[in-house]
Each structure stands twice: as structure tokens, then as C-alpha cells.
Amino acid sequence: MGPGPASRPGRPPLAAALCAALLMLLLLPPALGAGERRRLACSTCRGIADRFNQGLADTAKKNFGGGNTAWEEKTLSKYESSEIRLVEIIENLCDSSNFECNNMVEEHEEHIEKWWFKLKKKYPDLFKWFCIETIEVCCPAGTYGPDCLACRGGSERPCHGNGHCDGDGTRGGDGSCSCNKEYTGDFCLDCSNGYFSTLRNETHSVCTACHTACKTCTGSSNKDCQDCKEGWIKNEESACVDLDECAASPCKDHQYCLNTDGSFSCK
Numbered sequence: 001m002g003p004g005p006a007s008r009p010g011r012p013p014l015a016a017a018l019c020a021a022l023l024m025l026l027l028l029p030p031a032l033g034a035g036e037r038r039r040l041a042c043s044t045c046r047g048i049a050d051r052f053n054q055g056l057a058d059t060a061k062k063n064f065g066g067g068n069t070a071w072e073e074k075t076l077s078k079y080e081s082s083e084i085r086l087v088e089i090i091e092n093l094c095d096s097s098n099f100e101c102n103n104m105v106e107e108h109e110e111h112i113e114k115w116w117f118k119l120k121k122k123y124p125d126l127f128k129w130f131c132i133e134t135i136e137v138c139c140p141a142g143t144y145g146p147d148c149l150a151c152r153g154g155s156e157r158p159c160h161g162n163g164h165c166d167g168d169g170t171r172g173g174d175g176s177c178s179c180n181k182e183y184t185g186d187f188c189l190d191c192s193n194g195y196f197s198t199l200r201n202e203t204h205s206v207c208t209a210c211h212t213a214c215k216t217c218t219g220s221s222n223k224d225c226q227d228c229k230e231g232w233i234k235n236e237e238s239a240c241v242d243l244d245e246c247a248a249s250p251c252k253d254h255q256y257c258l259n260t261d262g263s264f265s266c267k
């Protein structure tokens with residue numbers, strides 16, 4: 001912000017600092033939305049917990065010759081919960097280029113130390129203790145958002161097992177469902193076009209592909225079509241059968257028309 005307060009006696013330094021901070025905020029819009037940042041924070045934390053567990057495994061056999069002398073046992077048990085081991089593990093939690101990760105470890109190192117020295121017996125799952133319950137960047141599976149609300153369809157089987165819950169397991173998202181291709185609707189209980197229901201109750205829905213001739217259907221055969229797919233037509237028995245496009249001579253004079261299931265080609 002230009003010259004310091006000494007050269008501008010009329011302006012209190014605090015106001016100048018506030019002005020600078022405000023300007024920074026206005027000039028640097030957040031690159032990610034809040035929801036995206038929350039999701040990223042959770043995956044960063046999950047990465048840290050995974051690397052911590054990897055570090056535990058990698059250091060498990062350290063300082064241990066394989067024999068079982070009393071001296072080794074004693075050294076081992078000392079090392080097991082030592083600060084030395086913790087430091088070794090923490091050093092390998094993040095790749096040096098991973099800013100988010102290094103930031104998170106630095107910011108919460110005291111929590112990790114507290115867990116290591118006092119809490120890991122009682123709360124052996126670091127991910128759960130650290131990421132979900134302590135720094136609150138993740139949620140239990142099947143829940144989403146700042147307050148870890150249940151996903152649509154419930155936390156046991158989000159989206160009734162037929163889709164993905166937005167923000168599942170993170171403090172981001174809105175809990176809505178993106179359904180697998182067979183399913184549709186807010187709760188992924190309805191069948192998409194081209195699929196029909198083979199099981200449906202309050203909690204479960206199974207949709208199965210229609211016959212290839214149907215656009216929509218109520219069963220598995222070409223007689224169960226509600227509408228035929230393009231290139232297919234209803235016959236006298238109201239089954240969808242292939243339309244012979246070649247009957248209408250759609251090709252150029254010198255070409256040969258080849259009728260195929262649901263289509264045709266000119267050779």
C-alpha cells in the first residue's frame with residue numbers, strides 16, 4: 001500500500017491495514033466455492049490419515065532385530081509410542097508439493113500429537129477421530145454437509161443403493177442423488193427410459209433393461225414395449241419389430257440398401 005504511515009501522518013496505520021485486507025479480498029476471489037473447498041479438505045484429511053497408517057506400518061518393525069531378547073522388547077515398546085516414531089511418521093504425511101496437506105498438518109499438529117500420546121488407545125481410528133470428530137472436515141459415510149445430515153434415502157443405503165449422494169462422507173455437497181443409468185427420480189427408485197421395474201418396495205428398487213426394440217416397456221420381451229425405439233415399429237400383435245427402411249428406397253440409385261436391426265445402411 002505505498003509509503004508507510006511515517007510519510008503519511010494523516011492516516012492511521014490500522015485503517016490502512018484494513019483497507020489493504022479489504023482490497024486483497026476483493027481482488028482475490030476464492031478459486032473454489034465453499035462446498036468444493038470442504039470436499040477438498042476432507043480428501044486431504046483422508047490422505048493424511050491413510051499416510052499416517054502407512055507410516056505406522058512402515059515403522060512397525062523398526063529397531064527390532066527379529067530376536068526377542070528382553071533388551072529388544074524393551075527398546076521396541078519404548079519406540080512404539082515414542083516421539084521419534086511420531087516425528088518419522090509426520091515427516092512423511094505429505095508430498096512437499098502438496099500445499100493443502102502441509103498446511104493441514106501444520107495447523108493441526110498439536111491435535112495429532114495429543115492423539116498419539118494420549119488418545120490413540122481409546123480412539124484407534126485416526127481418520128474418525130481426527131477428520132470427522134476433531135477438525136470436522138469429513139462426515140461419517142452416508143452423511144454430508146456441515147452438519148453431517150443423512151443422505152437422501154438414509155445413511156445406511158444412500159440413494160437406495162442406486163446412485164451416489166452428493167458430498168457423501170464430506171462436509172460439502174447437498175445430499176442429492178446422482179442415479180445410476182438404470183434409475184431416476186430424487187430417490188433413485190424410479191426406472192429410467194429403457195428399463196422396467198422388477199422389484200419395488202419402500203426401500204428397494206430394481207430396474208432391468210427393456211428389450212432392445214423398446215424405448216419404454218413394462219416387461220422384458222418386445223411385446224412389452226410401450227413405445228418402440230426409432231427404427232422399430234409395432235406389428236399386428238403389438239410387438240415392436242424391425243422396420244424395413246429399405247422398402248422406401250432411401251439410398252442413391254447406384255447404391256445397395258442393407259436393412260439392419262433398428263437401422264439400415266447404403267453400400
Ligand SMILES: *[C@@H]1O[C@H](CO)[C@@H](O)[C@H](O)[C@H]1NC(C)=O
Pocket residue numbers: 199201202203204
Ligand atoms: C424390500 O425388498 C428387499 C429386497 O427384496 C427386501 O430385502 C426388503 O425386506 C423389502 N422391504 C420391505 C419393507 O418389504
